[in-house]
Each structure stands twice: as structure tokens, then as C-alpha cells.
Amino acid sequence: MLFSSAKEEELEISSQFEKKGVLYYEVKLINRGIICKGCGTYHTNVKEYIHKKIVHSIYYGKPCTILFKHRRFLCPKCGKTAMDRNPFCSESCRISDQTILNILSFLKRYNNPFRAAAEYFRVAVSEVIRIFDRYCQMDRNPFTKVMCFDEVYFSRKRKKKYVLVIINFFNRAIIDVLKDRDKRTIASYLKGIDLKERNRVEYACIDMNDSYREVLPRYLHNATIVADSFHVVKRVGKALDEVRKKVMRRYESDKKSDGYYLLKYREEILFGDSLSDKPVYNRHFHLPLSEFELMRKMKELDKELADAYDLYQAYLSFNNTDYMDSLKALNDLEEYINSCKVSGIKEFIDLSNTLSNWKTEIINSFCKLKGQRVSNGPIEGRNSLIKKILKIANGYSNFDRFRNRIIYSLNKFATHSFRPD
Ligand SMILES: [Zn+2]
Structure with a gap:
């Protein structure tokens, strides 16, 4: 349906045709007359019709234009002129209200860009943006708990x-x-x-x-x-990753070496919180190996990397602990910070400073609301x-x-x- 049924009852469609893929409807309002604002006389006397082209996109990708013959009345008694109603859009606009509503509801989907709206509704991108800017000045939402x-x-x-x-x-x-x-x-x-x-x-x-x-x-x-807490884990992971890169650089001259392979292409197993013991055929080593065995090989490459990995895992298990008592959490965190400090690994000594600096806020992250951290x-x-x-x-x-x-x-x-x- 091209117009709402209420609109259809008040419209007279004088012709419809298609030109270059666009549907045109020539319409005017049924003449129901007007009460003159000058002298109060009711009359139906038409002075002229003003032709208006209005974009009316009801269906996606099916362009439609209304050729609206906008009636101007002329009072036979006092000579005052007045425009009849325009049921499609406001005076200054060349896009029908229904099209504007469609554009706005199309833009409600986050993945519909302005460009796509312009294409679908056959209006200029600048027009879509103008509509959006005009009708989507959004208030902030209230602050919450x-x-x-x-x-x-x-x-x-x-x-x-x-x-x-x-x-x-x-x-x-x-x-x-x-x-x-x-x-x-x-x-x-x-x-x-x-x-x-x-x-x-x-x-x-x-x-x-x-x-x-x-x-x-x-x-x-x-x-x-x-x-x-996700951010803190990321920060701990960054320390481990820096150690990995440092060790990897030693193997860079031999890209076919086991060390380079493990640190460059299997780094993901360093950051997981568990290792699978299911063997999978490994093309580098030409034999089936589980993540567990790959990790063992990785740890054998470098003592510092092995320690860094253990420190990272220790943080994960600290972070995953369901603390009922914040004092206990604080003790564990302080113990962890200390083990970083004495690790002798520069990246983890730096980390220990960051963690010390954020101790209170990290401990706060263990509190739960409605069962959620x-x-x-x-x-x-x-x-x-x-x-x-x-x-x-x-x-x-x-x-x-x-x-x-x-x-x-x-x-x-x-x-x-x-x-x-
Ligand atoms: Zn009049």
C-alpha cells in the first residue's frame, strides 16, 4: 500500500507511471473546501495548483515520487488566498514524513550506514545526515548504581x-x-x-x-x-608477551629453529588458562604433540620465559579465585606482587609496581553484585x-x-x- 488508508480516502490519484525505474504518482487532495480566515466564508474556489515533487520511499530500494498538486484557494468573497493542507510533509521539505520515519527506523540498526539509507530511500547522503542530526539529538541516560x-x-x-x-x-x-x-x-x-x-x-x-x-x-x-579485572589480566599478559618477544629475538636469525617456531607461531598457548593434553600432528616437529608437550618445549627454551609463564598463570588463578574475604585477597595479591619483585625479570618487576599502585582497586574488583563481579x-x-x-x-x-x-x-x-x- 502506497499511502495509509486514512490518507488514501482523502486523495485523488490522477495518474501513475514509471520513468527510469521510479514510480510516479500524480495526486491531489479531494477538494473539501476551506473556511476563509479573512471573512469566515466556506468555499471550494481554487486559484491554482502548485506542483511539488516529494520523495516518498515506502519500500526499500523501490523509488517512488509523489507529484503533489498543492491547491491554493481564492476566497470569492474577500479575495484572500490560502493553501490547502499538505498531507505528505512540512512546507520546507521535499521528503515525505513517511520516508523520514523510514530513514530514522532504518538508522536505528547500528550496521546501517547513512550511505545505505541514502541508497535505499533515494535521497542524498547529506539529506539523510540532515534528518539524523535534526531528529536524533540524544540525551544522556541517567547515572546508575x-x-x-x-x-x-x-x-x-x-x-x-x-x-x-x-x-x-x-x-x-x-x-x-x-x-x-x-x-x-x-x-x-x-x-x-x-x-x-x-x-x-x-x-x-x-x-x-x-x-x-x-x-x-x-x-x-x-x-x-x-x-x-580483564584489563589487569591483559596488563599481566603484556609482561609475559614482552618476555616472549625478548626470547624470540634470539632465534630470529634462524627462522627454521624450534624456538622461533614455538615463540612466533604457537604463542597463543602461553596465554590460555589451560593446556590440552590431546596430541595433534605437528608439522614443524613431524609428530603428534599436545599443547602440554609444546609448552614443555617452550619452557625449556629459556628459564626466564618459564618463570614468566608461571607468574602469568599464578595471576590467572589468583584472579579466578572466588574470594569471600577481601583481607585474604589482599594477602594473596601482596604475595603475588612480591613474587614478581623477586623474580629478577624486569618486565615483572615493572608489573609489580603497577599492581602495587592499583592494589585497592584490584581488591575491589572481587566484590560481587547479584552474583556477578x-x-x-x-x-x-x-x-x-x-x-x-x-x-x-x-x-x-x-x-x-x-x-x-x-x-x-x-x-x-x-x-x-x-x-x-
Ligand atoms: Zn474570505
Whole structure:
């Protein structure tokens, strides 16, 4: 159906034809007359018809144009002229209300870029963007009990390459996106939020970034700062990876060596939390080997690498412990930090400093809410969708538009503000 049934009753279609793949409908409103605003006379006297071309895309990829004959009345008594209604769109617009609604609902899907909307609905990309900017000025969402702060890479063309994404831990809704992660930006943003609302926040989960830790407690007075455990594990993994690279460099001159093969092509088994003992035929060694046996070979390459691996595994098992008692967790963490310090491995000595510096926040990460540890883990998926939005669009140059798109397309209940008459 081309028009809603209510509209069809008031329309007169005088002709329809197809030209270059576009459907044209020549229509006017049935003349129901008008009450003159000048003298109050009811009349049906037409002065002229003004022809208007309106994009009316109802079906994806099926272009349709309305040739609307817009009636102008002329009062036979006082001579005043008046336009009849336009049931398709507002006066200044050449796109029907229904098309605008379709474009906006098409853009609700995060993986539909502006370009695709333009193609489907046969309007210019700039027009799609204009519609989006006009009707998708998104408000932030209210602060909640548990909030995650995480950064997402935005653009290499900007001086500040990362934006800060704030997410509700429990339902993963995007609360807001800030243009960068500078202390000053975060501070002025938080300052602008009502104290009562800020005081609602009981937990703020962050990666090990000093500026978050410095600024957030100044404004979120009731928030316990939690270091995201996934991020901490990544940081420990980085220490192990640096040791791996260091050892690998020694084998670089002989690319066919066992050492080079293991460290270059089988590095993934270093970072897993378990090793399979199922033998799989290995083309390098020409015999079936399990991950367990490969790891043994890897450890034989270098004592430091073997120790680094054990330290990494020790952190994983610390991190996976279900602590009921934070004092016990603190003891274990301190013991771990100490074993890094005395390991003699530079990368793990550096790590021990970072971990010491973040002890409190790491211990905070063991507390559970509704059976779940507070972390940025559950929001990882949101961030990957944000990255997809960027990728599909080949990047955004306009931050506000990017922010609006994220909030509009990733929050299920977010709505646009277009309300046709
Ligand atoms: Zn009149």
C-alpha cells in the first residue's frame, strides 16, 4: 500500500507511471473546501495548483515520487488566498514524513550506514545526515548504581584519539559518550550533573588509568573505584608477551629453529588458562604433540620465559579465585606482587609496581553484585559494536553525530524526536 488508508480516502490519484525505474504518482487532495480566515466564508474556489515533487520511499530500494498538486484557494468573497493542507510533509521539505520515519527506523540498526539509507530511500547522503542530526539529538541516560568507564579509539585524524564511553553495568545501556578522556573533560562533565544523581553511583569500573582514578572520586562521592579485572589480566599478559618477544629475538636469525617456531607461531598457548593434553600432528616437529608437550618445549627454551609463564598463570588463578574475604585477597595479591619483585625479570618487576599502585582497586574488583563481579567484561560487546559503527561509516569526522548515533542505535529504547502532524 502506497499511502495509509486514512490518507488514501482523502486523495485523488490522477495518474501513475514509471520513468527510469521510479514510480510516479500524480495526486491531489479531494477538494473539501476551506473556511476563509479573512471573512469566515466556506468555499471550494481554487486559484491554482502548485506542483511539488516529494520523495516518498515506502519500500526499500523501490523509488517512488509523489507529484503533489498543492491547491491554493481564492476566497470569492474577500479575495484572500490560502493553501490547502499538505498531507505528505512540512512546507520546507521535499521528503515525505513517511520516508523520514523510514530513514530514522532504518538508522536505528547500528550496521546501517547513512550511505545505505541514502541508497535505499533515494535521497542524498547529506539529506539523510540532515534528518539524523535534526531528529536524533540524544540525551544522556541517567547515572546508575554501577557504571563502567571505558575508552574507544575514535580517529587518528584527531589530536585526542580516544573517546570515553560510560555504560550501565547491568543492562549495558550507553549512558553517555565523552569527546575525550582528559581529566578536565571528565571533571567538567561530572560537575554539570546534579549531585543527587552523582551520589547514586556506588561502583565505578575503570581500566588502570590514573586520570580516571583521580577525577572520579572527586565527583562520585559514594563510588568504590574498581579496576577492571580483564584489563589487569591483559596488563599481566603484556609482561609475559614482552618476555616472549625478548626470547624470540634470539632465534630470529634462524627462522627454521624450534624456538622461533614455538615463540612466533604457537604463542597463543602461553596465554590460555589451560593446556590440552590431546596430541595433534605437528608439522614443524613431524609428530603428534599436545599443547602440554609444546609448552614443555617452550619452557625449556629459556628459564626466564618459564618463570614468566608461571607468574602469568599464578595471576590467572589468583584472579579466578572466588574470594569471600577481601583481607585474604589482599594477602594473596601482596604475595603475588612480591613474587614478581623477586623474580629478577624486569618486565615483572615493572608489573609489580603497577599492581602495587592499583592494589585497592584490584581488591575491589572481587566484590560481587547479584552474583556477578563488577568489571568491564560485560560491556566489551558494546564497545565492539561502537567500533563497527565507526568502521561501517569509514569513520566519523563529527563527534556529536557519532555520539548521537551510538546512543540512538545501541540503546534499544532510544527514540528519535520526529513527530509528523
Ligand atoms: Zn474570505
